Amino acid sequence: MTSQHLHARVARANAARGLRARVVAPAGRSIATARRSAIAVSAARAETDDAASAPASASSRRDVVLGGALALASSALAATTPVAIADEAPTTTETTTTTTRDRKSVVVTGSNSGIGLDGAAKLAARGYDVTLACRTLAKAQAAKASIEATAAANGVVLTGSLTPAECDLASLDSIRAFAASRRAAPLDALVLNAGVEFSGDNTVRRTADGFEITVGVNHLGHFLLTNLLLPDLEAAASASPQSDGTTPRVVVTASEVHDPASPGGNVGLGAGLGDLRGLAENGAAFEMLDGSPYDADKAYKDSKLCNVLFARELQRRLRDAGSVVTVNTFGPGLITRTGLFRAQNPLFVKVFDFATNEIFHVAETVDGGGDCLVRMVTDAELEGVGDVYYNNGIAPGEGKTGHKFERGDVSAEAMDGEKGKALWAYSERLVGLSA
Numbered sequence: 001m002t003s004q005h006l007h008a009r010v011a012r013a014n015a016a017r018g019l020r021a022r023v024v025a026p027a028g029r030s031i032a033t034a035r036r037s038a039i040a041v042s043a044a045r046a047e048t049d050d051a052a053s054a055p056a057s058a059s060s061r062r063d064v065v066l067g068g069a070l071a072l073a074s075s076a077l078a079a080t081t082p083v084a085i086a087d088e089a090p091t092t093t094e095t096t097t098t099t100t101r102d103r104k105s106v107v108v109t110g111s112n113s114g115i116g117l118d119g120a121a122k123l124a125a126r127g128y129d130v131t132l133a134c135r136t137l138a139k140a141q142a143a144k145a146s147i148e149a150t151a152a153a154n155g156v157v158l159t160g161s162l163t164p165a166e167c168d169l170a171s172l173d174s175i176r177a178f179a180a181s182r183r184a185a186p187l188d189a190l191v192l193n194a195g196v197e198f199s200g201d202n203t204v205r206r207t208a209d210g211f212e213i214t215v216g217v218n219h220l221g222h223f224l225l226t227n228l229l230l231p232d233l234e235a236a237a238s239a240s241p242q243s244d245g246t247t248p249r250v251v252v253t254a255s256e257v258h259d260p261a262s263p264g265g266n267v268g269l270g271a272g273l274g275d276l277r278g279l280a281e282n283g284a285a286f287e288m289l290d291g292s293p294y295d296a297d298k299a300y301k302d303s304k305l306c307n308v309l310f311a312r313e314l315q316r317r318l319r320d321a322g323s324v325v326t327v328n329t330f331g332p333g334l335i336t337r338t339g340l341f342r343a344q345n346p347l348f349v350k351v352f353d354f355a356t357n358e359i360f361h362v363a364e365t366v367d368g369g370g371d372c373l374v375r376m377v378t379d380a381e382l383e384g385v386g387d388v389y390y391n392n393g394i395a396p397g398e399g400k401t402g403h404k405f406e407r408g409d410v411s412a413e414a415m416d417g418e419k420g421k422a423l424w425a426y427s428e429r430l431v432g433l434s435a
């Protein structure tokens, strides 16, 4: 976000954004039908169980997270096989799981800061068992302590549990270790929320696996994590708590900047993946997906476009495979008081923060952004509904900060199914899910 963005936002501050049409409304399916057609997870589960019975090696951090009994041998961790949601028709089986669970479970990435932290606290207060999936275990533990202290200070009872875990999205090994540590335990919601942005500094930073870090963390890390946790989501489909019949959800924190025509996305270089030449020509060593010269601000917008393309393609694949898991995206609005702008010039961030919050009132609060995240996970309105995008747009007179969270359109490029498929194929190769 730059000062150009501010001007664009301010120019539009007084114009309420009209209600946007829904993106795609998949045909509704009855829960009974959906249950019958849950995609096969037993093979992947069996592999994971085999892995669990392998002799444990030293892996102290995971031991702390899940207790020694759940720690897996590191060699087995790397071998976890994701559920196949390939183009060809999957083999479907009747699921016979009868597990009874009292509470729903949710994994929230990037839950030690910003809207992830706020949303995680609210979900735990609503009775969800929340896994705080953070860059380091220490950050996740600190997040747990902070949520508990804040809850106690405010007389809030956390009826769900908080489990700190390491999941560094800039390391494929760390993601694989985290996914395997869950041992395919039923997962009701996966919130892909973590994000980085380095606008204003065009130094190319790289993940442990050599990917440009913005796309590497925001898209590729989440891409691998989701694929690895599909068995867990499918397991929840057949074992919903209290038999309430709800279906598992994947929620992706995207942003309106994925859309070059949006107020936040039309300043500076707009999001656009072109023909994915950067990946075609450079593979893992890509700087920009479209092969253009590196621009950190555009890389962030591109990563958010990847979030939407990925979510739409994942939903298509799941639906084709007969899965009831739904995948949706949302933009929480401009929120200057999270950690997202930490890499930017501190003076600029201060001025920007003051102007957007105190003068023009175009910014959302962390609390408001956290509410958006919680709504995507819990709203009954979204039960069984996939492939929609919600945007927290400026709507004077609405909400605490003049924002309205409602269904919106994704960009024309995000609607390009062929591009979604191409991005998926490249992503699969980069993270090692296909040759």
Ligand SMILES: NC(=O)c1ccc[n+]([C@@H]2O[C@H](COP(=O)([O-])OP(=O)(O)OC[C@H]3O[C@@H](n4cnc5c(N)ncnc54)[C@H](OP(=O)(O)O)[C@@H]3O)[C@@H](O)[C@H]2O)c1
Pocket (backbone or CB within 6 Å): 109, 110, 111, 112, 113, 114, 115, 116, 133, 134, 135, 136, 139, 167, 168, 169, 170, 171, 192, 193, 194, 195, 196, 217, 253, 254, 255, 256, 331, 332, 333, 334, 335, 336, 338, 339, 340, 341
């Ligand atoms: N703030 C906004 O205006 C805005 C607008 C639209 C969309 N969003 C999206 O909202 C999401 C949350 O951002 P936020 O505004 O709440 O910012 P934030 O406070 O900086 O939160 C981002 C979170 O992502 C985590 N993260 C970064 N790199 C990671 C890695 N390698 N592995 C695991 N976690 C990692 C951060 O952890 P560390 O503390 O370890 O870095 C932090 O917990 C992001 O996806 C962002 O793109 C934000």
